Amino acid sequence: MGTLLEVQDLRVRFHTTEGVVHAVNGISYSMQEGETVALVGESGCGKSVSMMSILRLIPCPPGEVAEGRALFGQRDLLQLEEAELERIRGGQIGMVFQDPMTSLNPVLTIGRQITETLRAHTSSDGASARTRTLELLDMVGLPAAEERLQDYPHQFSGGMRQRAMIAMALACSPKLLIADEPTTALDVTIQAQIVELALQLRERLGMAIIWITHDLGVVAGLADRVLVMYAGYLVEEAPVLELFSRPWHPYTLSLLAALPRVDRPRSSRLKPIPGAPPNLLAEAHGCPFAPRCGFVMNRCRAENPPLVEIEAGRKLACWANVETGQPR
Amino acid sequence: MSVSADPLVRVEGLKKHFPIQRGVIIQRTVGHVRAVDGISFDIAPGETLGLVGESGCGKTTAGRTILGLYPPSGGEVWIEGVAVREAEGEAMRRLRRRTQMIFQDPYASLNPRWTVGSIVGEPLRVHQLRPRGSARTERVKELLALVGLSPRYVNRFPHEFSGGQRQRIGIARALASEPAFVVCDEPISALDVSIQAQIVNLLEDLQDRLGLTYLFIAHDLAMVRHLCDRVAVMYLGIMVELAGRDELYENPLHPYTQALLSAVPIPDPELDRRRRRTILSGDVPSPINTPSGCRFHPRCPIAKEQCARLVPEWRQVGPGHWVACHEVEPKTLPSV
Amino acid sequence: MDTAAGLTLPRLEELEAPPLSLAQLFWRRFRRHRMALAGAVTLALLTLYSLGGSLFLTEAFANFTQTALRLQAPSASHPFGTDTIGRDILARTIYGGQISLLIGLAAMLVELVIGVGVGALAGYYGKVIDSLLMRITEAWLNIPALFLLLIMAKSFGGRIPDVQLLGRSFSGSVVAIILIIGLTSWMYLARIVRAEFLSLKEQDFVLAARATGTSDLSIILQHILPNSVAPIVVAATLSVGNAILTESYISFLGLGVQPPTATWGNMLEGAHGYIEQAPWLWIFPGTLILLTVLSINFIGDGLRDALDPRSRAI
Numbered sequence: 001m002g003t004l005l006e007v008q009d010l011r012v013r014f015h016t017t018e019g020v021v022h023a024v025n026g027i028s029y030s031m032q033e034g035e036t037v038a039l040v041g042e043s044g045c046g047k048s049v050s051m052m053s054i055l056r057l058i059p060c061p062p063g064e065v066a067e068g069r070a071l072f073g074q075r076d077l078l079q080l081e082e083a084e085l086e087r088i089r090g091g092q093i094g095m096v097f098q099d100p101m102t103s104l105n106p107v108l109t110i111g112r113q114i115t116e117t118l119r120a121h122t123s124s125d126g127a128s129a130r131t132r133t134l135e136l137l138d139m140v141g142l143p144a145a146e147e148r149l150q151d152y153p154h155q156f157s158g159g160m161r162q163r164a165m166i167a168m169a170l171a172c173s174p175k176l177l178i179a180d181e182p183t184t185a186l187d188v189t190i191q192a193q194i195v196e197l198a199l200q201l202r203e204r205l206g207m208a209i210i211w212i213t214h215d216l217g218v219v220a221g222l223a224d225r226v227l228v229m230y231a232g233y234l235v236e237e238a239p240v241l242e243l244f245s246r247p248w249h250p251y252t253l254s255l256l257a258a259l260p261r262v263d264r265p266r267s268s269r270l271k272p273i274p275g276a277p278p279n280l281l282a283e284a285h286g287c288p289f290a291p292r293c294g295f296v297m298n299r300c301r302a303e304n305p306p307l308v309e310i311e312a313g314r315k316l317a318c319w320a321n322v323e324t325g326q327p328r
Numbered sequence: 329m330s331v332s333a334d335p336l337v338r339v340e341g342l343k344k345h346f347p348i349q350r351g352v353i354i355q356r357t358v359g360h361v362r363a364v365d366g367i368s369f370d371i372a373p374g375e376t377l378g379l380v381g382e383s384g385c386g387k388t389t390a391g392r393t394i395l396g397l398y399p400p401s402g403g404e405v406w407i408e409g410v411a412v413r414e415a416e417g418e419a420m421r422r423l424r425r426r427t428q429m430i431f432q433d434p435y436a437s438l439n440p441r442w443t444v445g446s447i448v449g450e451p452l453r454v455h456q457l458r459p460r461g462s463a464r465t466e467r468v469k470e471l472l473a474l475v476g477l478s479p480r481y482v483n484r485f486p487h488e489f490s491g492g493q494r495q496r497i498g499i500a501r502a503l504a505s506e507p508a509f510v511v512c513d514e515p516i517s518a519l520d521v522s523i524q525a526q527i528v529n530l531l532e533d534l535q536d537r538l539g540l541t542y543l544f545i546a547h548d549l550a551m552v553r554h555l556c557d558r559v560a561v562m563y564l565g566i567m568v569e570l571a572g573r574d575e576l577y578e579n580p581l582h583p584y585t586q587a588l589l590s591a592v593p594i595p596d597p598e599l600d601r602r603r604r605r606t607i608l609s610g611d612v613p614s615p616i617n618t619p620s621g622c623r624f625h626p627r628c629p630i631a632k633e634q635c636a637r638l639v640p641e642w643r644q645v646g647p648g649h650w651v652a653c654h655e656v657e658p659k660t661l662p663s664v
Numbered sequence: 665m666d667t668a669a670g671l672t673l674p675r676l677e678e679l680e681a682p683p684l685s686l687a688q689l690f691w692r693r694f695r696r697h698r699m700a701l702a703g704a705v706t707l708a709l710l711t712l713y714s715l716g717g718s719l720f721l722t723e724a725f726a727n728f729t730q731t732a733l734r735l736q737a738p739s740a741s742h743p744f745g746t747d748t749i750g751r752d753i754l755a756r757t758i759y760g761g762q763i764s765l766l767i768g769l770a771a772m773l774v775e776l777v778i779g780v781g782v783g784a785l786a787g788y789y790g791k792v793i794d795s796l797l798m799r800i801t802e803a804w805l806n807i808p809a810l811f812l813l814l815i816m817a818k819s820f821g822g823r824i825p826d827v828q829l830l831g832r833s834f835s836g837s838v839v840a841i842i843l844i845i846g847l848t849s850w851m852y853l854a855r856i857v858r859a860e861f862l863s864l865k866e867q868d869f870v871l872a873a874r875a876t877g878t879s880d881l882s883i884i885l886q887h888i889l890p891n892s893v894a895p896i897v898v899a900a901t902l903s904v905g906n907a908i909l910t911e912s913y914i915s916f917l918g919l920g921v922q923p924p925t926a927t928w929g930n931m932l933e934g935a936h937g938y939i940e941q942a943p944w945l946w947i948f949p950g951t952l953i954l955l956t957v958l959s960i961n962f963i964g965d966g967l968r969d970a971l972d973p974r975s976r977a978i
Contacts, residue, residue, distance in 0.1 A: 042520040157611040187382035188547065189608050192591035196607050214521060217550075217593025221600040240597045258525040260554035262592045263599065265574050269532070270554065272525035276490055397874055424877030437868035441890040451876045498872070505876065 004176055004208050006030040010068030012046070012053045015061060019281045023049045025232040026067070028307070033175065036202065036209040038223035038240075040216065044277055046232040047212050048180050054078070055089055055178070072176075091121040094169030094207075098181040100161035104153040110137075110164050111149030114171055121172045136167040139204075141197055159190035163197065173205065180212045195221060216259060220244060225313075228252050231278050231288035234307055237315040246323070248316045250293045287319070295320040297327060335370035336408060336509055336541050337394070342367050343402030344386075344393045348616065361615050363389040365565035366403065368642070373508070376535065376542040378556030378573075380549060380588075384612050385562040387545045388432075391511040394543065395427050396420075407509060425455045428502035432514035434494035438486040444497055445482035448472065451505035471500040475530060492523035499530065503538070511543045516551065528555055549592045553577050558648070561585050564623045565615055567642065571649040581645060581656045583628050622654065630655055693970035700966020703959035710956055714761030723832065726755035727924040735942050745944035747934055757948055760926035762832070764908050764953070767842055767927070768960075771907035772900050774846025779853025780896065784884050786854070787861025798858070805851045813910075816844045817919040837921045841914060845907045853899050860892035894971035898964050905960035912953060928953050 012024035024046040031037055039047045052058050054070040054077055070077040072093070077085060089095070097103040105113055114136060115129040124132060130149075137145035140163040153161055162182055169177055179198070183191040195218060202209060211222055219226055219240065226243045228236040228251065236249040247253045257271040275292040278284075286301040287293070293300065299319050307317040310328075321328040345360040364386040371377045379387045392398050394405050396412040405412040407427060415423050428451075431437035438447055449468045451457070458464040469479035475496040486494055495515060502510055512531065516524040528551060534540060546552050552559055553573060560570040561582065569582040580586045587606040594600045608627045613619060619626050625635040635654055645651050645658040694700060730750035738745045744753035786797040804812075817840070824836030864870065865888060873883050908928070914920040915929030916936070923930065928949040935946035 042522060159611050187612060188549070189382060189587060189591045190611065191593075192605060192607055195593075196605075215593065216521075216595040217600070220595050220597040221593050244595065244597050255522060256595060258522055259595055260525075260528075260550040261594065262550040262553055262577065262589065263594050265577075266554050269529055270525035272529060273522040274526075276492060276523065277520070392871070395875060397871060421877055424875065427875070429872065429875045431868045431872060433868055437872055439869040439873075439887055439891065441893075442887075450873065450878065454877050454879075454882075501872070501876075 002033055004031050004033045004072070005210075006069075006071040007050075007054065008069045008071070010050055010053070010070065011066040012049055012058070013064045013066050015064065021280045022284065023063075023232055023280060024053065025284070027229070027232075027234040029227055029234065029237060031176075031208055031210065034206050034208055035224045036211065036222055038219040038226045039210060039212045039229065040214065040219055040226055041229035042214050042277060044231075044280065045229040047229050050229075051178055051180060051210065051212060055093070055095070056082075056085060087121065090117055090174075091172045092174050092176065094172070094174035094177045096162070096165045096169050096177065096179040096182045098184055100158070100165045101153065103165060104161060104168075106153050109150055109152055110156070111151075114164075114168050117168055117171045132171070133167075136171060137164075139170070139201070140164070140167045141193075142167070157190075158186050159193060162186065162190075162194055166194075166197065166201070170201065170205070170207075174207060176208045176210065178210045178212075181214070182211075183218065184213065184215070191218070198222065216244075216255065231284070232280065233288060233304075233317060234315075235289070235317045237307070237313075239313055242314060248310070248314070248322055249289075249318050250295045250320065250322055251289050253322055254292075254294065287317075293320075295322055295325065299327070334373075336373040336375075337371040337543070338406040339370070339394060339403070340368045340405075341403035342390065342393060342400055342405060344389050344398055345401040359616055362565050362618060363615055364393060365615075365618070367560075367562070367565075367567045368403075369560055369567070369570060371509075371541055371543060373541055374535075374539055375558065376544055376556045378552040378559040379543060379545045379562060380547060380552055380559060381562035382547060382588075382612050384564065384615055386565040386615065387562050388513055390562070391429070391513050391543060391545050395429060395511055396423065397429075421455070425451070425505045426507050427509045427511070428505060428507040430495075430498055430502050430510060430512045430515045432517055434491045434498065434518060435486075437498050438494055440486055443483050443485060444472070444489075447486070447497060448482075448500045448504055451501065455505055457505065467504075468500075471504055472497075474503065474534070475500045476526075490523075491519050492526060495519060495527055496530070499527075499534070503534065506538075507540070509541045509543070511545065513545045514547070517546070517548065524551065531555070549577075549589060561588065564613065564618055566623065567650075567652065568624065569649075569651050571646075575646070575649055579646075579649075581649070581651045582624075582653050583630055583655070584624050587629070622652075690970050694966050697966035697969055699962040700969075703962030703966070706955055706959040707963065710761065710952065710959070711765065714758055714765060717755075717758030718762070721752075721755040721758060723759055725752060726759045726926060727751060735938070735945075737942075738944055744948045745942070747931070747945055748938065753931070753944065753948055756926040756931060757928065757952055760928045760931055760949065761952060763834070763838060763921060763925065763927040764911060764929065765956070766834075767838065767845065767911050767921075768904040768908040768956075770842040771845040771849070771910075772904045774842060775850040775853055775903055775907075776896075776900055778846070778850040779899075780857050780889075782850070783854040783857025783859075784861055784889065787858040788865055788880070788884050788888065790862075794858075797854075801851045801854050804848070809848055812848045813844055813914055814917075814919065816840075816847070817914065835922065835925050838925070841911060841920055844914070845910050849903060849906065849910070853896070853903065856895050856899050857892060860895060861888055864888045864891055894968070897971060898968045901960060901964040901967055905957040905964075908953060908957060908960075 008028050009026050010024055011026050014021040014023055027050055041047045049058065053063065053065050065078055068078065072088065111133055114133045118124050118129040118132055133149065134145045137148055142148050142160060142163050156164060183194050186194065198209065213219060223240045225237065225239050227234055228249060230251050236252050243252065247256055254273045258273060260270060273292050278288050284304065287304050290296050290300040297319060305317045305319045307315050309315045319327055342364055343366055344364040345362050347357040348359045348361060349355040350358045367390060369377065379390065381387050389398065393400050396415065400413060407423060410419055410423060412423065445465065445468050448471055449464055452464050452467060458467050465482065468482060472479050472481060477493065477496050486497065489497065516527050519527060532555065535542060544552065544556055556573055558570065558572050559576045561568050561584065563584050569576065569580065569585045576585065577589065580589055587608045590605045606629060610627050613626065621637045622635045622640050625631040628635065632654065638654065640652045640654045642650060642652045643658060645656055728751060733746050733750040734748055736742060736746045742752050742754065744757060747753055782797050782801060786794040820840055824839045826836050827834045827839055870883060870887055873887050911920060911927060912929035912932055915927060916933045918933060920930050921927045931949040932946055938945055
C-alpha cells in the first residue's frame with residue numbers, strides 16, 4: 001500500500017479587512033491507500049479549510065495558500081494546472097460536503113448530474129453512463145433507482161441527498177474520498193445509515209477516505225487513524241484505538257472528558273474545557289491551547305511545541321506528558 | 329398518567345396542527361401538518377424532563393405550544409394549576425413571568441440592535457420587577473455574573489460575543505423574571521462540543537440554586553442521559569416511550585427507542601465497533617401524511633400485520649415506564 | 665474571578681476588541697463607497713446653496729418682475745439670466761431649491777409614516793388585517809398615478825391655507841403638493857416594510873420577547889422596527905429624489921405650486937416654449953434637479969451597502 005496523499009507544511013491565510021486570519025498553520029501528514037483517516041476538531045480549527053485549500057476550492061483572494069505542498073501520487077496539487085486539477089477532482093478524488101442542498105445543482109436532475117460527472121471524467125457514452133449511474137444509485141442504497149434518475153434534489157430527503165452525493169463522488173471509482181462533515185446535518189438514525197454505507201463501500205471498493213468531523217463518536221466507529229486539529233495546528237496524530245484509550249494531547253484528553261456517554265449512567269458533572277477557542281486574527285505566541293490547558297507550563301506560553309513522532313504512528317505537539325504530569 | 333404529587337406542569341392530549349393552504353385568490357385548507365398529535369405527561373417541580381426525537385417529531389412545536397406561544401389545536405396544558413389556553417390578562421402575565429424559554433440558535437435569539445443590558449433587562453421592565461435606573465442595572469449585572477459573564481458587558485452588542493457567550497446571555501434573560509419552569513429548546517446543539525459541557529453545567533447549577541424545573545428538548549441522546557431525570561421519546565407527533573433516565577437507556581422497549589439508541593455513536597472504538605446496531609431503513613416520514621395504525625410501522629423491524637391497522641395504546645409497562653407498542657407486554661403492574 | 669456558580673469568568677480580551685458600535689460599523693462601510701460620499705458632499709453643497717443663498721438675495725427679489733429685462737442671457741448683474749417676466753433666475757433657483765428640497769423631505773415623511781404604519785401592521789398581524797391592508801395598498805398602486813395626482817390637485821389644490829415656517833411663508837399649494845406626493849407614493853414603502861416584518865416576526869428573538877410577555881406594540885416598535893431600519897432608510901432616501909422629480913412633473917402640467925412661488929419644477933414649466941431661444945431658463949433648474957436626484961441616489965446606494973447586515977466585512 002503506497003502513500004496516496006502527502007501534505008507538507010501547509011499554511012493558509014485569509015486577508016480580511018480586520019486583518020490576516022491564520023487559518024492553517026503548517027500541517028503535515030500522509031495517507032496510505034485504502035486507509036480511513038479522520039480529521040477532527042471544532043469549528044474554526046481549520047480542518048475544512050485545509051482540505052478545501054488542497055483541492056484549491058478556496059477563493060484566493062481573500063484566501064492564500066502561503067506555503068506547503070500536497071502531493072497526490074507524485075504530483076503537487078497546489079501547483080497543477082487548473083485543467084489537470086479538474087481531471088483529478090471528481091476523477092481520482094471524490095468529494096462529499098456537509099450540505100447536499102448547496103452542493104447539488106437544484107435545477108438538474110440527479111441522473112443528469114451523475115452522468116455529467118461520468119462523461120466529464122471517463123470516456124463513457126450516453127448509454128454506458130446511464131447504466132453506470134443506475135449501478136451507483138443502487139450501490140448507495142437509493143431504492144427504485146430508475147425513477148430516481150428523473151428526480152430533482154429538492155424531492156429527496158437529507159439522507160437521500162447525501163447518498164446521491166456519495167454516488168456522484170464515487171462515479172469514477174476514485175482512490176480517495178474526501179467527506180467534509182457529511183453527516184453533521186443529518187438525524188442520528190440517518191447518520192447511522194450513511195456511516196454504515198461508507199463502511200460497506202470501503203469494504204467493497206477499497207478506497208481511502210478522509211472524514212472531516214467534530215463528532216468523536218463517528219470517528220470511533222469509522223477511522224483507522226485520527227488527526228486532531230486546534231486553532232489551525234495539528235496537535236495529535238494516532239491510530240484510533242490509541243487515541244481513545246491513551247490520548248496524549250491535553251486538548252484531546254479534555255475533549256473526551258467533556259463528552260457525555262449514552263452507554264453509561266451519569267457519573268459526575270461534565271468536565272468542560274474552560275475558556276473559548278482563540279481568535280485566529282491574533283498573532284500566535286506559544287502553544288495556542290495554553291490558555292485553556294490543565295497541564296500548562298511556562299514553556300508552553302513562550303514556545304509553540306512542534307509536532308514530533310513520539311512512537312511509531314503517534315505524533316504529538318505538546319511539551320507536557322499528560323500521563324505523568326511532568327514535562328515530556 | 330405518571331404519578332406526582334401536584335406536578336408543576338401537566339400536559340394532556342396536546343395537539344398542534346398547522347393548516348396547509350393552497351390557492352391564489354381564495355385560500356383553501358388542503359391538509360394539516362400534524363406536528364404534535366396528542367402527547368401527555370407531567371413534570372414535577374425541580375425535575376428535568378427530556379424530550380427527544382429526530383427532525384419532524386414535533387418536539388420544538390410541543391415546547392412552544394406548552395408555553396402558549398402557539399395556540400393548541402387540541403388538549404390542555406396546566407402550569408402551576410393554571411390552564412394555559414384560557415389564561416388572559418393578569419393570569420397570562422403571571423404565566424409569562426413564571427415560565428421562560430431558552431432557544432437553540434444563539435445568533436437569532438438575541439435582538440442584534442439591543443445591548444446586552446437591554447436584552448437581559450427586558451423581563452424586568454415588562455413585569456416591572458425593578459424600577460428603571462440603577463436598581464435595574466444592578467440586577468442585570470447580577471444576572472450576568474450568575475451565568476458567568478462579566479458585568480462590564482452590559483453595553484455591548486450581541487455580535488461581539490461568541491456562540492457560547494450568547495447562549496449565556498439568553499439564559500440570563502430567561503432567569504430575569506425568576507421563573508419556575510424553563511423550556512430549553514435544544515440549547516446546546518449549535519455550540520461546539522467543548523462549550524456544550526460548560527453550558528450544561530451552568531444549567532445544572534442554576535437548577536440547584538434556583539429550584540428550576542426544566543423541559544429539555546434535544547436530539548443529543550448522550551447529553552440527555554447526563555442531564556435529565558426522565559426521558560420521553562417522540563416520533564412523528566406522538567410519544568412512543570417515557571421512562572426514568574437509566575431505565576430508558578438500559579431497557580428501551582419501543583423498537584424506535586432501541587434503534588435510536590443504537591444509532592448514537594459511542595466515543596470508544598472497541599465498544600462502538602462491537603455492538604449490534606439496528607439500522608432503520610427509509611427516511612423519517614413527513615408529518616403531513618402520517619402512516620396508518622402505528623406511525624412507526626413502515627420502518628419497524630418487528631412490525632406485524634396489526635401494526636398497520638391499529639393505533640397502539642399508551643400504557644404503563646413497568647414502574648414509571650410507558651410505551652405505545654403492540655409488541656410490548658406490560659409486566660405485572662406493581663401497586664403504584 | 666469566580667462567580668457564585670463556581671465558574672471562571674472569561675477574560676475581557678476574549679471579546680473581539682475594540683468593540684465597534686453599530687454606528688461606527690455603519691460609518692466605516694459608508695465611507696468606502698466613493699460615489700456615495702460624493703453624493704453626500706454634493707447634496708450638502710446644494711442645501712447650503714438653497715439655504716445660504718437666502719442670506720444674500722431676498723425672496724422679494726426672486727419674485728421681482730422687470731418686464732423690461734425679460735429673457736436676458738446670463739450676465740454680470742443676472743448670473744443665471746432672467747425669465748419670461750424679468751425675474752432673476754439665480755435668486756429663483758435659490759428659493760425654488762428651498763421649496764423643492766422641502767417638498768422632497770416632507771413628502772418622504774408622509775410616505776414614511778403611512779408606509780411604515782401600514783406595512784408593519786400588515787406584516788405583524790397577518791391574516792385578515794394583512795389581507796385588508798394589502799388590498800387597499802394594491803388598489804392605490806393600481807390607480808394610475810397621473811389620475812390620482814390630477815384628481816387630488818384639482819380637489820384640494822386651491823383650498824389649503826398658507827403656512828408660516830422658519831420666517832418664510834409657504835403657499836397652501838406647497839402643502840397640497842406634499843400631501844399629494846406622499847399619499848401617492850407610500851405603497852412601495854409599505855410593501856417593503858411588510859416583507860421585513862413577515863420575515864422578522866418569525867425570528868427567535870421575537871418569540872423570546874413574546875415568551876417574556878412583551879406587548880405587541882413594544883415588539884413592533886422596539887424589536888422589529890429597529891431591525892428593519894436598513895431597507896426603510898434606503899427606500900426613504902430614494903423617495904426624496906422621487907418626490908422632487910414628481911413635483912417637476914406635476915408643475916410641468918401646471919398643477920403644482922402656483923406662481924409667483926418658485927420651485928425648480930415650475931421653473932421648468934416656465935421654460936416651455938422657449939427651449940431653444942432661452943436655454944438658460946431650463947438649464948439651471950434642470951441641472952440642479954439632476955444633481956440633487958443623482959446625489960440622493962448615490963447616497964441611497966451607499967446606505968444600502970453600509971446597512972446591509974448580511975455583509976460581514978467591515
